[in-house]
Amino acid sequence: MIPFGTGTGLEGGILPLRGGVTFNLMKMDQVVCVNADDFDGTVEPGVTRKTFNNYLRDLGLWFPVDPGADASLCGMAATSASGTNAVRYGTMRENILNLEVVLPDGRIMHTAGKGRRSRKTAAGYNLTNLFVGSEGTLGFITQATLRLYGVPEATVAAVCHFPSVRAAVEATVSILQACIPVARIEFLDEMQMKASIEYSKLQDLSELPTLFLEFNGSEKSLEEQAKAAGEIAVSHGGSEFKWAKEHSERNKLWAARHNALYAARSLAPNCKCIITDVAVPISRLPEIISATKDDIKKSELLATIVGHVGDGNFHACILADPNSTSDMDKMKELANRAAERALSMNGTCTGEHGVGIGKRHHLSKQLGDVTIDVLRSVKKMFDPKDLMNPGKVI
Numbered sequence: 001m002i003p004f005g006t007g008t009g010l011e012g013g014i015l016p017l018r019g020g021v022t023f024n025l026m027k028m029d030q031v032v033c034v035n036a037d038d039f040d041g042t043v044e045p046g047v048t049r050k051t052f053n054n055y056l057r058d059l060g061l062w063f064p065v066d067p068g069a070d071a072s073l074c075g076m077a078a079t080s081a082s083g084t085n086a087v088r089y090g091t092m093r094e095n096i097l098n099l100e101v102v103l104p105d106g107r108i109m110h111t112a113g114k115g116r117r118s119r120k121t122a123a124g125y126n127l128t129n130l131f132v133g134s135e136g137t138l139g140f141i142t143q144a145t146l147r148l149y150g151v152p153e154a155t156v157a158a159v160c161h162f163p164s165v166r167a168a169v170e171a172t173v174s175i176l177q178a179c180i181p182v183a184r185i186e187f188l189d190e191m192q193m194k195a196s197i198e199y200s201k202l203q204d205l206s207e208l209p210t211l212f213l214e215f216n217g218s219e220k221s222l223e224e225q226a227k228a229a230g231e232i233a234v235s236h237g238g239s240e241f242k243w244a245k246e247h248s249e250r251n252k253l254w255a256a257r258h259n260a261l262y263a264a265r266s267l268a269p270n271c272k273c274i275i276t277d278v279a280v281p282i283s284r285l286p287e288i289i290s291a292t293k294d295d296i297k298k299s300e301l302l303a304t305i306v307g308h309v310g311d312g313n314f315h316a317c318i319l320a321d322p323n324s325t326s327d328m329d330k331m332k333e334l335a336n337r338a339a340e341r342a343l344s345m346n347g348t349c350t351g352e353h354g355v356g357i358g359k360r361h362h363l364s365k366q367l368g369d370v371t372i373d374v375l376r377s378v379k380k381m382f383d384p385k386d387l388m389n390p391g392k393v394i
Contacts, residue, residue, distance in 0.1 A: 011356025
C-alpha cells in the first residue's frame, strides 16, 4: 500500500517496487480547522502549501515551510520537507504539533493524543517525530496539525553578487555567526544564475555566485538587519545589495529560486538530471561546496549548485546524456561523492528530500548498524507484514 499526494518527491518514494495498491489522497482536501488565536491549524493530505496559505491570508497568518514544489502538507510531513524559510522558521519536523495516522492494521492513531495541539509536551514518546520522515512506511498520515505564524509587518529581499563561490558561502557563515535573524539566505552558483536569468527573466542580475536574502520584522529592525548583513557581505568581496522591496519584485525573485530545477534542466533539455541533497554543519559549507565544484569541473558534466545555505543544505543539479553510459556513470559518481563527503564532515546524505530508494545505500553508513537494527524493529512492530510502502527507507 503506497500513499500518493502530489507526486513531487525526488527519491522514488511513491514507486511501487513490489506492485500493490497506490492510494491517491488528494481528494481529502479539507482545511479541518484554524485556531487563529493559538496560531495552529489542521489539514487533510490533499491540502497543498499554496492552497493553505491562500486560505490563511485573510487571517493575517501563514505557514512558512516552502519546498520548491506546491507539495501536499501531509506529504511534506512524510518526507520531513524543508525549504527557503527553514533558517528562520525551521523544517516540517519543528512545525508539526500532531498527526492523525492510519496504521497498517486499520487503527487510527493521534500521535500526540486526539485533539491535542499544545506548543510543548513531555507526555510519553515523541511519536509525532517518529512519523515525520517515515515516508509512508509506518502508516498513512491523514491529518496534520501545524504551527502557524503571523505575517510580518514588513519584508524586504536583496541580491548580492560575489567574486567566487567560497566568498559567497563564507559570507553566509559570517552573517549567521553574527546572529542576524535573516528569514532566507539562498545561494546560487554562476551556472545556476546563468540558467535562472534566462529562464526566469532576471535580466538585471549577473552570472556570478549570488546570495538571495530576505529580512522580515518591523520597519526599524529591517533597516538594522540589512545594514549589518550588507556590511558583512561587502567585507567578503560582495556587491552592494540590489533591493526587491515591492511585493511583485520579491515574488519574482523567490519564484526564480523555487524554479531553479526547471531552469537548470532548460540548459540541456534532453539530458537526465540527478539532484543531490546533502547537509553539513554550517562551518563546513565553504569546504564541501568548493570540493563539489571541483568534482563537477573534473567530470566535464554540466551541473548547477543551489543551496539553503542558512542551514547547511545544498543541491547539485547534475545533467547527463541518458544515451551515454560514461556520462550516466559520472553523474552517479558525482552524486555519491557528494553524499560520502557530507558524511565524512559529520553531515547527512539527505537534508530534506527524504530517503526513498535513492538514498538507501547511504543510510547504514550514516546511522550505523545498531540504529539501522532499531529502525527495522520499529518497522516490524508497526507493520509486521511489510504492507506499507515496502522497499523504501530501510
